[in-house]
Amino acid sequence: MNVPNTDGRTRIDEIADGIYRISTAIPPEVMPGGFTFNQFLIADDATLLFHTGPRKLFDMTREAIACVLPVASLRHVAFSHFEPDECGALNDFLAVAPRAEPVCSRIGALVCMGDYADRPARALADGETLSLGRHTLRWIDTPHLPHGWDCGFLADLGTRTLLCGDLFTQFGAEHAPLTTSDILEPSEAARRGMDYYAHAPDTTATLERLAALQPTTLACMHGASWQGDGAALLRELGRRLG
Template sequence: MEVIKVLDDLYKFNHSIPNVPINFNQFLFLGNEPMLIHTGNHNMAKDLVPKLKEILGEKKLSYIFVSHFEGDECGGIDLILEQYPDAHTICSKTTSMQFNGFGFNYDLLIKNPDDTLEKDVYSLKFISYPSEMHLWEGLIVFDTKRNILFSSDLIINFDNIDEQIINSTIEAEINAITERQIPSPKALEIIKHVLSELPIKYIASGHGPFIKLHK
């Protein structure tokens, strides 16, 4: 696992798996109420916990954001919550139902599309994300203070697996979103339009490098 400080108050944790042509990222927002974005799967979370403790020190983790119910997004949540039992897990209503269906009794904070969360370091707007092949409604997050899009599986970069930070354009990244990520032409068109209307400067992707955008 590599730990990269991509911005003054934002860390990226990058996991790679041998012979798997994709990497897996989690992010940590600092501030008075730190937030972890995704947990990684169970094995990734084992490596992640000591790094969180090192960075946070005596601070508690306030929030864990889960964009959708999948192993690399929340498979390690039990290990994280063992260490930070007071953390609130933020997710969509659909994801909360999936947690409950598996008997997970976490402190869930349900957010709907267009809801916000204002804190000292980050100001988050939640965006509807029709995740995975079943198009269950998940969420992606846009931080309006630094114009960072946390794109989950929506934006994936297979070609830069060894690069931690790259430059790109929003047009290129939006155009790269295909029916492989959103298997519905209508839903794909909607989310591309939503993203094109946002003043995005950075993309914190769930898989691939941290992306700095330029015109």
Template sequence: MANITEIAPDLFRLSVFVPQLNMQFNHFLVQDDEPLLFHTGLKAMFPALQEAVAKIIDPKSLRYIAWSHFESDECGALNEWLKVAPHAEPVCTLVGKLVSVDDFSDRPARGMTPDDVLETGKYRYRFYRSPHIPHGWDAGVLFEETTKTLFCSDLFHHFGDCAAITSESLIEPTQQGMQLLQQGPLAGYMPYTSQTEGVLRKLADLQPETLAVMHGASYQGAGDQLLLDLASVIKATFDPS
């Protein structure tokens, strides 16, 4: 089952905790004139997520289904959602659309750049590219300009059955999570390149006030400082020099 928490006006966190992994899988539903779901979830989680969405809106009314990068927990159940929601449009970065999604998806995706604006009614979204942060050439983060919410995907990934939202810093649990992910067969979780810090600094310039985190607690507060702190943690953990 998915736990449902409204973490900001019209923004619902649908969380499934997997004890075997000690990890939450979080999905975010925006209730608006044209509802948006960020993260489709894994195929196996689709029934639980469909039930959770149905407690908030009619799943058939979903208009946009978005995610960060091409990975099963990000968009694995995309086609299941498209069957339920006949007017839903997949939304991702332009690179994601061109290299993966239009071949995988039952419906063509809207590939966005930072110059493109997606309006759902009260809310306005832009996609900002973040290649290889955390994964994939196609990676990006979605930013809602009205409430200053950044949909972070795997940024700030941390473990445990966490509170839905916190004002406490996420840096220490994120650092612990990165160190764990660097061990054994999971080593190489995130590459560090000359562009990594610059990408995170540009995201900090957006001055987000809510960070919607895929694995772990979401955050309310000065998101810009947290992103700058994250750049230092990533460098310390993954920079081979």
């Protein structure tokens, strides 16, 4: 649904059980070709927000969360790596959610959060799980995939949803919240136009670790989320990159 008071630019949609995609569209006149910034809210006993969006979009994201639950009830604000669209509004959320803690990789906590965050971060080790109540998440270290030494992703084991950050980035401002259509070719077109991958030697092996989780929903940070055989799609991405 569209979020009130955001000029129709932000909407929130449930893409898996208890998992909401918050998407703000950036029109072509602002960013050539258009773009979307997507955050993901997991509503549970200990609610988690994955990615905050840029600081300038804080009010839009906050209003979207308030359509589902009180923003002050957030307990975890997680992100894949240190970059403005991943965690630019982190401290804004910590200010309005007094019990919330940053959640990131051990490298992220060591290198970035000790200086940046207004509250100590919870650093997750590779393979560590985080229980929210009904949802159990597993952190997977993915250094330099697609970029960032501190990068990692969260997988919800129950719904088999992979919060996959910048993987499968799709340009454009208009996207379905959840699609079964091809997202690989649009994301490969985006990569050819603006190559944002680090092309590390372990990329294919890291994608295979993600594929082994057998995700059925891919929660993409830019563009539509996707439903289908996520393992096959991740392996095909590995072949393209390899």
